[in-house]
Amino acid sequence: MFRAMTVPLGLLLALLGCTRAVDPALEEAWEGWKSLYAKEYPEEAEVIRREVWEKNLRRIEQHNWEESQGQHMFRLGMNHYGDLMDEEFNQLLNGFTPLQHEEPALTFQASAARKTPAEVDWRVKGYVTPVKNQGHCGSCWAFSATGALEGLVFNWTGKLTVLSEQNLIDCTRKLGNNGCQGGYMTRAFQYVRENGGLNSELVYPYQATDTSSCRYNPGDRAANCSTVWLVAQGSEAALEQAVATVGPVSVAVDASSFSFHFYKSGITSCTWRSGGIFSSMFCSQKVNHGMLAVGYGTSQEGGKNVSYWILKNSWSELWGEQGYIRLLKGADSHCGVANQASFPLL
Ligand SMILES: *[C@@H]1O[C@H](CO)[C@@H](O)[C@H](O)[C@H]1NC(C)=O
Numbered sequence: 001m002f003r004a005m006t007v008p009l010g011l012l013l014a015l016l017g018c019t020r021a022v023d024p025a026l027e028e029a030w031e032g033w034k035s036l037y038a039k040e041y042p043e044e045a046e047v048i049r050r051e052v053w054e055k056n057l058r059r060i061e062q063h064n065w066e067e068s069q070g071q072h073m074f075r076l077g078m079n080h081y082g083d084l085m086d087e088e089f090n091q092l093l094n095g096f097t098p099l100q101h102e103e104p105a106l107t108f109q110a111s112a113a114r115k116t117p118a119e120v121d122w123r124v125k126g127y128v129t130p131v132k133n134q135g136h137c138g139s140c141w142a143f144s145a146t147g148a149l150e151g152l153v154f155n156w157t158g159k160l161t162v163l164s165e166q167n168l169i170d171c172t173r174k175l176g177n178n179g180c181q182g183g184y185m186t187r188a189f190q191y192v193r194e195n196g197g198l199n200s201e202l203v204y205p206y207q208a209t210d211t212s213s214c215r216y217n218p219g220d221r222a223a224n225c226s227t228v229w230l231v232a233q234g235s236e237a238a239l240e241q242a243v244a245t246v247g248p249v250s251v252a253v254d255a256s257s258f259s260f261h262f263y264k265s266g267i268t269s270c271t272w273r274s275g276g277i278f279s280s281m282f283c284s285q286k287v288n289h290g291m292l293a294v295g296y297g298t299s300q301e302g303g304k305n306v307s308y309w310i311l312k313n314s315w316s317e318l319w320g321e322q323g324y325i326r327l328l329k330g331a332d333s334h335c336g337v338a339n340q341a342s343f344p345l346l
């Protein structure tokens, strides 16, 4: 499932700058990591991948040491992306750019009349399929969209059906989506609405490539939608009400930081006050990665109540908290979480 890198060697050397010898003390750990994730490299690439991996490992250890000193609310962990540099990671996996001119859609506004529970988790209500893996393809937008549609189908039928990202990748080019080079959840919903359906993963399986033509089969319709909704931009209150009353909602975040790539557990935040202000995770309002908000909650951290969003990712269960991240909630749309939220309805 995890293939060796295909980035040209010349580019790698240029990005790395000067080369440094590898640390012989890490030999066993490196071999163990390669074998765990079935990594194989051409001989000339191995030393470079090892250096990238060691650099990532040192940054992860540094962060976790800081966490043990009370400077962060979350921990990092080595994962299957350990041989990627930040630049490569963002090129390969983040496939969402904010839309300036949105297609006609309805806007979901916060309303004082709508009461929301203190905690919501659609996973325990059966609305959420197992965590998927987009592979080396910037198709996060398709995974985010199927997630919202899977919740909608569950609400209507009471049945959980895994829906097809490949169907969206192959068939939404005419709406301006760009396969593994990125796309928009709203355009995916628009396709399902105009097409009058979407196939399931079972009949239209994921390939992590974008070179196939559209093979939608109307005889195998597994989902439908009739309207596309945008959550009022930047409003976490509206997002909370949407998540509480509709079900899982598609969101986009800035996922370009090192801390995001190697997130392991806890509540991610930019700043966390603990006798001082520490900068934990850099993230901007410029969103680049599609995810699925499946709920929210509050936990006690250092004697304080800290609220968070529960976001489903598509980087496999090996990443984060079994494939999920908890992101600080109620802090001016942290990482842009409320900036491009959307959902379909039937
Ligand atoms: C679907 O949503 C409606 C309205 O929120 C709710 O009353 C109903 O119980 C939901 N159905 C399922 C299967 O969860």
Ligand SMILES: *[C@@H]1O[C@H](CO)[C@@H](O)[C@H](O)[C@H]1NC(C)=O
Pocket: 195, 196, 197, 224
């Ligand atoms: C989905 O939409 C199509 C086209 O509007 C319609 O023919 C079909 O009955 C709908 N299916 C469901 C399950 O609602």
Ligand SMILES: *[C@@H]1O[C@H](CO)[C@@H](O)[C@H](O)[C@H]1NC(C)=O
Pocket: 303, 304, 305
């Ligand atoms: C945290 O929330 C709980 C439950 O809402 C509340 O009882 C408690 O007083 C809160 N603690 C702080 C420190 O705000």
